[in-house]
Structure formats: C-alpha cells, structure tokens
Amino acid sequence: MPYTKELHDEIIRKSHERSLKYGIEKERVESKKILKGSEISLNIKKNQELIRIATPFIKNLYDILKGSGFLIILTDKDGCILYIIGDKNVMYAAEELNMIVGAYMDEKSIGTNAMGTAIKEDLPIQISAKEHFINAYHRWTCSAAPIHDNNGNIIGTLNLTGHSHEVHPHTLGLAVAAVMSIENQLKIESVQKELLKSYLFTNTIMNSISYGVLAVDIEGIIQNCNTTACRMLKRNENGILYKPVKNMISNWNNIIKHIKLGKKYENEEVIFKDIGKFSLSVNPIKDEEGNLVGLVLVMNEIQRILNLVNKYTAMRARYTFDDYIYKCDSMKRIISFAKDIADSPSTVLIQGESGTGKEILAQSIHNHSLRAEKPFVAVNCGAIPKNLIESELFGYEYGAFTGAKKGGRPGKFELANGGTLFLDEIGEMPLDMQVNLLRVLQEGYITRVGGSKIIPVNVRIIAATNKDLKEEINKGTFREDLYYRLIVIPITIPPLRERREDIKVIIEHFLKTKAKKLNKPIPNISENLMNKIMNYDWPGNIRELENFIENVVNLGGNTTFNIENKFDIKYMNNIRNRSYYKGVNNHENINSNGNINNNGSINSKNINSNGNINYDENINSENINSENINSENINSENINSENMNNEDINNKDINNKDINNIGKCYYIKNVNTDDIYLCNLEELEKRAIYAVLKKYKWNISKSAKILGISRNTLYLKMKRYCIENTG
Ligand SMILES: Nc1ncnc2c1ncn2[C@@H]1O[C@H](COP(=O)(O)OP(=O)(O)OP(=O)(O)O)[C@@H](O)[C@H]1O
Ligand SMILES: [Mg+2]
Known part of the structure; x- marks a missing residue:
C-alpha cells in the first residue's frame, strides 16, 4: 500500500x-x-x-x-x-x-x-x-x-x-x-560468517584426508592444496601455491585434453617430476553453465594403495609362533631356529610333507620379523595357470596383452614390497618362470610384463615345497641354480609320525579349538581310540589330524574316520608324493611282472611267488646293513649306525616292538644320501596289493595273477586290509 x-x-x-x-x-x-x-x-x-x-x-x-x-x-x-x-x-x-x-x-x-x-x-x-x-x-x-x-x-x-x-x-x-x-x-x-564456517569445514576436511589434494584454476595454476599434498610433494604451501601444475606433472597437457573431452581421469599412475609416481584422479570444477573453471587433483601414494589392496585381500599373515603347537625336541629346535632367522633378509626354503605346517611356519616367521607390519603375500605356484604366472608375479603394463586391464596392474612382488612373498609349492613352478624368478632374486628388481621400467623391490622370499627339489633337479624339472638361491636357509618340518610326542598336545589343542568353534563340549577320547590315533601314521599330517579331531568333536568322542585303515587312496597318493618314499607303493615302479622295483633296491628277485618280499641285501645297502632285515629280525643292531642320522632315528620309535606292530611304518632319513623306507612285511603286502589292484583297474583275476595268489586269497586279503575299490 x-x-x-x-x-x-x-x-x-x-x-x-x-x-x-x-x-x-x-x-x-x-x-x-x-x-x-x-x-x-x-x-x-x-x-x-x-x-x-x-x-x-x-x-x-x-x-x-x-x-x-x-x-x-x-x-x-x-x-x-x-x-x-x-x-x-x-x-x-x-x-x-x-x-x-x-x-x-x-x-x-x-x-x-x-x-x-x-x-x-x-x-x-x-x-x-x-x-x-x-x-x-x-x-x-x-x-x-x-x-x-x-x-x-x-x-x-x-x-x-x-x-x-x-x-x-x-x-x-x-x-x-x-x-x-x-x-x-x-x-x-x-x-562472511557462513563463508568462514564453510572454509573452516573444507579446510579441516581437506587436511584430515589422507589423499593429497590440489585445486587448480583453468590456467593450471595451483590455487589450493592440503597438508597431505605438501607432505607428498615434499614442499610447504609456498612452494606449491600459485605455481603452474604442469611444472610438476610431465603429461599435464594430455590430462587436460582428456578432461576437456569430457572423459574421466581416475587412478592413473602419474610421475610427479623429481618426486615419484602417484596414483592421480582429476575432477573438473564446472560453473552453472557447465563451463570448466578449474580442476581438483586427488593424489594417492601407490604403496598406500598396495597396502590397502593387501589389507582387503587378506594379504596378511595370521599365524604366529604362539599358534604353533609342538612338544618334541626336533620341533623345538626348528622353532627356535626359525625365530633366530626371522629378521634375516635371506631366502628360506621350507620342506615337508603336505599338512606339516609349512605355511603356518612361513607366516609365523614373517610375524616375528621386522616386516610384521608389512604385507605377507602368498602365491601358490601350483595353482596359477602357466601362462598367467609371470603377470601374477611381476604385474603388467597397459596393453601388455589382450584382456590386460587398462592402466596395468602390479604383481605379487610389488604387492609384497617391504614384506614377505611366500612362494608355496615352488616345486610346481614352470621352468621358464624359474629363470625369471632367479633373475629377480639376484638383481632385486622386477620389470612388469610389457614394460621396460625397472621397479626395485624389497621382498623377503620364503618358499615351500613338499617335493624333493633335488630329485626334481635330477628329473630336469627344477633348476639347480634356483635351488641353491632358495635354500639359503633350509628348514625341514618332519612329518607327524616322526614326532609322535606332538600328537597328544596337538589333539588337546584341536579338541579345545574345535569344541569352541562347533559350540560343543570337549569330548573324552577313549583309550582304545587314543591307541589307534597314536599308532596311525597320519599321512595327511596335522591337517588330517585336525580334520579327524573335528570329526570326533562333532560325534562327541566317536569317529566315522577309519584310522585303522591307513591304506586308502589319499594315503597312497600322499605316499607317492613323498620324496622320502622311493618307489615303494608307486605303481610306476611295479614292472609288468608285478615286481616292485625300489630304486634298484627291491626288484623282481625279491618278490617270491607267495607275494612275500625278501629284503635280502636289497634295501639301499649303502645306508643300511640289510642282511638281517625282515619282519622278524629288524632291531637296532641291524641298522648301520654310521650311516644313520641320529636325529632322524629315534630309538624310541624304532625298536623291535614298534616294527613288529601291525601296520606300522617308518622311514629313516640319511643325511648323506637318500632316504629309505622301512616297514613290516604285512604293510608292504598291503601296499603291493593296493598298487596292483589300482594298476589293473581293480580287475581281481588279473591282479591275483600278478600278485601270485588266488582270487579268493586276494578277496580275503582285501577284506583283512580293508582295501576297497576306489575306482
Ligand atoms: N604345529 C601346528 N600347530 C597347530 N596347527 C598346525 C600346526 N602345523 C600345522 N597346523 C595346522 O595344519 C593345517 C595345515 O598347515 P599348513 O597349511 O601350514 O600345512 P602345509 O605344510 O603348508 O600343507 P600343504 O603342503 O598341504 O600346503 C593348518 O590348518 C594349520 O593350522
Ligand atoms: Mg601349504
């Protein structure tokens, strides 16, 4: 109005x-x-x-x-x-x-x-x-x-x-x-108050983020930067503000062209002059009409990204020596040795049968070392397809091969930088890759597939195998030079059957942990079952014992596992893979006459028509005084003590009583030469029957003929030894 x-x-x-x-x-x-x-x-x-x-x-x-x-x-x-x-x-x-x-x-x-x-x-x-x-x-x-x-x-x-x-x-x-x-x-x-408030907010946010942030105007002049950017670029604000960003980033012109075309620029590796490589994302700032008025550059340290990758892909070592359960002297010596060498940068080669705890030992060494806070990256050399193993280990550069991701990718060596690279199943590594690995171990740097840049890596290698690498060298599947480069610190974990003292403590440990995991009471193990456990050979070692105990906890003290029958397929496969068992049980070593050829030690001469094996002078005579070895007369006197490694022959383990036990087997390792396998005849018979049956595809008539026994006897023996057709 x-x-x-x-x-x-x-x-x-x-x-x-x-x-x-x-x-x-x-x-x-x-x-x-x-x-x-x-x-x-x-x-x-x-x-x-x-x-x-x-x-x-x-x-x-x-x-x-x-x-x-x-x-x-x-x-x-x-x-x-x-x-x-x-x-x-x-x-x-x-x-x-x-x-x-x-x-x-x-x-x-x-x-x-x-x-x-x-x-x-x-x-x-x-x-x-x-x-x-x-x-x-x-x-x-x-x-x-x-x-x-x-x-x-x-x-x-x-x-x-x-x-x-x-x-x-x-x-x-x-x-x-x-x-x-x-x-x-x-x-x-x-x-102004609002502006100040929002400035304080933005400033605090900018300075609390762990990325480096630079804001540049359309001319490429840096207008703002946060404290992380100052730290990354090793300059204070005065050394950064109002300077042209192209003085720092060599390919700035390409980046700006890229952005002007409306394309995304995200997490690209960019070299900042005189400083190093960063992962860079560039985001445009646009006015109301959509005109480009400035850019925000977000920088990230490559190593930080790798650490994050490690963190979220569980590339961490979980186990420590405290998780290692043992009691026997040999394990005590191994653990104390492993602790002593934990800090050394030298390569460790852990040998031992499957399930003996090679990986947990590798993780424990890492966690005991100064590298504990750094990544522990495990690579299963046997599980990666041959054609991918090189890029898995060394990474690849942009466009290295069809299907390679844009911008390239770091390999396990880069991911493990500063920490430990665990090369599991090293014996499975293809020969051509062994050359590359050797080169990296000697030179201390890698080159990505399709790249030419040298990337220095500081990685401690722990390799593991359940193969006998020396044997692989003889076969020509493992390079001798790599073997010597790996075996700077050798550790051999004995199989569980050689450390029976450990069985009880490991059982106690798993009873507790499995009962907790399954939310069940800790069951009582009967004397009878305990005897069976103690007498069983545990071919799958601690892993098998662990699974067995889980079964026992599930069944409140009973088990569905037949641990009297050691002669199952898993066992056979395991035995076949063991370096220590040469030829015995290995059907490849049974010649067409059904004779067992044990590295020349047991041959056709030694299997008589009754299916019995006569060891007469045929068990590696260099190592064992064999004249008197047979099921009745193996005793400590018959083992030539000069040739035996005292540590490997535990008097408690080998004596008449044990050897006469049905189904009990031992291997005796000789440090100087090879390992031989000793067991009683019954055990050997069992294995011979299994091997022949398997070789002849469970054809009873053929197998009986080869074994030199009647079909009925074969059926009886199969029943007695619980040998079932595993197909
Ligand atoms: N001394 C030990 N105390 C407690 N648990 C153990 C011990 N040794 C091995 N284990 C357990 O046994 C299992 C097998 O161990 P690990 O994977 O380290 O064996 P491995 O020698 O690497 O076997 P493989 O050759 O088959 O890979 C794991 O579950 C591990 O936790
Ligand atoms: Mg393993």
Whole structure:
C-alpha cells in the first residue's frame, strides 16, 4: 500500500489512542522506563553486534549532518537507547528530557514518537511537533526507520531528531538510507560468517584426508592444496601455491585434453617430476553453465594403495609362533631356529610333507620379523595357470596383452614390497618362470610384463615345497641354480609320525579349538581310540589330524574316520608324493611282472611267488646293513649306525616292538644320501596289493595273477586290509 497522508494520519491517530490506553500523560517529560547502572551495560552488551555494525554508519551520517541541529539515536528492538550522537545544543535539550542511553522510546513508555511508532508499525516514519503524544516533544521532528536482521526481524531503530521547524521529508530518507546500509552490512557479515564456517569445514576436511589434494584454476595454476599434498610433494604451501601444475606433472597437457573431452581421469599412475609416481584422479570444477573453471587433483601414494589392496585381500599373515603347537625336541629346535632367522633378509626354503605346517611356519616367521607390519603375500605356484604366472608375479603394463586391464596392474612382488612373498609349492613352478624368478632374486628388481621400467623391490622370499627339489633337479624339472638361491636357509618340518610326542598336545589343542568353534563340549577320547590315533601314521599330517579331531568333536568322542585303515587312496597318493618314499607303493615302479622295483633296491628277485618280499641285501645297502632285515629280525643292531642320522632315528620309535606292530611304518632319513623306507612285511603286502589292484583297474583275476595268489586269497586279503575299490 502506498504511504499517503491519510495513511500517515491514521497511523498517528491510532498511536495516540494507544498512548492514552497506556496511560501516558501529556505533561510527561521523560520516558516511564529508564535503565540504570549495570542494567545499561548489560543491555549494551546484549546489543553489541548491532552497535558495532551501526556506529560507523551513524558517525558517517553525523559527519554530513554536523552543525545542522540534529541528533542521531540508535535503539534496540524494544526502543531502548543504545547510542546517541548530535550537536551540543540539541544533545543538551534531549538530556533535559532524559533522552539518554538506557531510556525507552517505545509507545508504552513515552507515547507516540518516531522510534516507538516505527517499531509498532514496522515502518519508517517521520513524526513532527504535535504528532508527538507528549507536549514536551512538540518542539521536535523525528524520523526513524526500523533495522531488520537477515530474517526480517526488527533488531533496532535509527532515528534523526531535530527542531520541529527543521522538518524535511529528506530527513526520513537519510534515516532509511542509513538503515539500508546497516542491514546490508549485517547481510555481508552473516555471509562472511557462513563463508568462514564453510572454509573452516573444507579446510579441516581437506587436511584430515589422507589423499593429497590440489585445486587448480583453468590456467593450471595451483590455487589450493592440503597438508597431505605438501607432505607428498615434499614442499610447504609456498612452494606449491600459485605455481603452474604442469611444472610438476610431465603429461599435464594430455590430462587436460582428456578432461576437456569430457572423459574421466581416475587412478592413473602419474610421475610427479623429481618426486615419484602417484596414483592421480582429476575432477573438473564446472560453473552453472557447465563451463570448466578449474580442476581438483586427488593424489594417492601407490604403496598406500598396495597396502590397502593387501589389507582387503587378506594379504596378511595370521599365524604366529604362539599358534604353533609342538612338544618334541626336533620341533623345538626348528622353532627356535626359525625365530633366530626371522629378521634375516635371506631366502628360506621350507620342506615337508603336505599338512606339516609349512605355511603356518612361513607366516609365523614373517610375524616375528621386522616386516610384521608389512604385507605377507602368498602365491601358490601350483595353482596359477602357466601362462598367467609371470603377470601374477611381476604385474603388467597397459596393453601388455589382450584382456590386460587398462592402466596395468602390479604383481605379487610389488604387492609384497617391504614384506614377505611366500612362494608355496615352488616345486610346481614352470621352468621358464624359474629363470625369471632367479633373475629377480639376484638383481632385486622386477620389470612388469610389457614394460621396460625397472621397479626395485624389497621382498623377503620364503618358499615351500613338499617335493624333493633335488630329485626334481635330477628329473630336469627344477633348476639347480634356483635351488641353491632358495635354500639359503633350509628348514625341514618332519612329518607327524616322526614326532609322535606332538600328537597328544596337538589333539588337546584341536579338541579345545574345535569344541569352541562347533559350540560343543570337549569330548573324552577313549583309550582304545587314543591307541589307534597314536599308532596311525597320519599321512595327511596335522591337517588330517585336525580334520579327524573335528570329526570326533562333532560325534562327541566317536569317529566315522577309519584310522585303522591307513591304506586308502589319499594315503597312497600322499605316499607317492613323498620324496622320502622311493618307489615303494608307486605303481610306476611295479614292472609288468608285478615286481616292485625300489630304486634298484627291491626288484623282481625279491618278490617270491607267495607275494612275500625278501629284503635280502636289497634295501639301499649303502645306508643300511640289510642282511638281517625282515619282519622278524629288524632291531637296532641291524641298522648301520654310521650311516644313520641320529636325529632322524629315534630309538624310541624304532625298536623291535614298534616294527613288529601291525601296520606300522617308518622311514629313516640319511643325511648323506637318500632316504629309505622301512616297514613290516604285512604293510608292504598291503601296499603291493593296493598298487596292483589300482594298476589293473581293480580287475581281481588279473591282479591275483600278478600278485601270485588266488582270487579268493586276494578277496580275503582285501577284506583283512580293508582295501576297497576306489575306482
Ligand atoms: N604345529 C601346528 N600347530 C597347530 N596347527 C598346525 C600346526 N602345523 C600345522 N597346523 C595346522 O595344519 C593345517 C595345515 O598347515 P599348513 O597349511 O601350514 O600345512 P602345509 O605344510 O603348508 O600343507 P600343504 O603342503 O598341504 O600346503 C593348518 O590348518 C594349520 O593350522
Ligand atoms: Mg601349504
């Protein structure tokens, strides 16, 4: 609604009515409410923001009005005077009417006046002479405008008061203009506060992230950087800000071209001059019209990415020596040795049958070493397809081969950098890869497939195998030079049957852990079952024992495993793979006459028509005084002690009693030459029958013929030894 004379008069009329209602006396000369002492300072404090912002404008205005007989008053939202400035004579007259700081100028306290009515009506207003309610103010002309905050709430008024004969509509215009400036300033300050707040937020976020962040303008000049970027680039802010980013990144022009084409630039390996390689993502900053106005560069350390990969792909060693359960002296010696060499950078070769704990030993060595916090990367050389093993180990560069991922990929050597690379089943590594591996071990750096750059790697190698690598060398499937490079620190873990002392503690351990895992009580193991356990050979070693105990816990002390029958297919396969067992049981060594050829030690001469094997001078005579070896007369006297490694022959293990036990087998390892296998005839018979049956595809007639026994005898023996057709 336009502000007309009528409207003005109406406002004045209503204000007078209110003044009457409020009980304001016409003769009153001062406000009904005037603050005193500390009340004043308290109110000033409450309104200090308004005073701080308004006073410079009031002073400016006063500079213009000085000498024209005016005073300027600032009130709070309730009309209480906060600040007053003016020419001496007017100030004096005002003071006489107690128009001073702390006096309330609202209608309730002093009747119709510009400040009070402006607040009441929320309008700028000029009130002159008799328009004032009290007579004492009839000599004044007052022009006041309400001041609003950013939300439109009244926070005060600005008022210009002069003698009534000085009345001029421009005076109200001046008050309104001053108030507009004050309100603008309030807006600016509030925006600045918001900006500061968001700057502090952004700054804190920028500096708390572990990526390096650089913000560059469209000219490529760095406008902002975080503390991580400073650390990565090894410079302080001054060395980075306002410098062209192309001075740091060699292929910057290509990157910018890429972005301008609207393409993504994410996690690319980029070389920062004189500093090194980082993974870089570049994100465009666009204005409202979609024009490129700047770029945000996010840098990440390659090693950090590799560490994350390791972390989330479980490339960590879980086991420590505390997880290793053992009691026997040989294991004590092995563990103490393994702890001693844990910190050495030299290559370790762990040998031992399947399930003896080669991997847990490798992990324990890593966790005991200074590299414990670094990655432990395991590679099963036997499980990776031949054509992929090179790129798996050494990684590949962009476009190295069809199907290679964009941007290349690091291999296990790079992933293991600083830590340990566990090369499991090293005996399975293809020959051509063995050359490459040897080169890396000797030179200490790798080159990615399809790349030419040399990448130095600091990796400790632990290799493991259940093969006899020497035998593989003889067969031509393993390189001798690599063997000697690997076997700097050799560790051989004996099979479980050679450390029977450990069986009990391992059983106790697994009983507890499996009962907990299965949420079942720890079962009692009967004496009978315990005897069987102790007499069983555990071809699958600790892994087999572990599974067996899990079965026992599941069945509350019983088992579905037949551990009397050692002669199962798994066992046979295992035996076949054992380096220590040469020829015996291996059907390849049974010639067409059904004779067993044990490295020349047991041959056709030795199997008589009854299916019995006569060892007569045929068990590696270099190592064992064999004349008297047969099931009845094996005793310690018959073993040539000169040739035996004392550690390997445990007197407790080999004596007449044990050897006469049905189904009991031992191998005796000789340090100087080869290993031979000793067992009683019954065991040998069992194996011979199994081997022949398998070779002749379970054809009973053929097998019986080869074995030199009748079909019935074969059936009986199969039943006796629990040999079943395993297909
Ligand atoms: N001394 C030990 N104490 C406790 N658990 C063991 C011990 N040795 C081996 N184990 C357990 O036996 C299982 C087999 O161990 P591991 O995988 O290390 O054997 P391995 O020699 O590497 O076998 P493979 O040659 O078949 O790979 C694992 O579950 C491991 O936890
Ligand atoms: Mg293993």
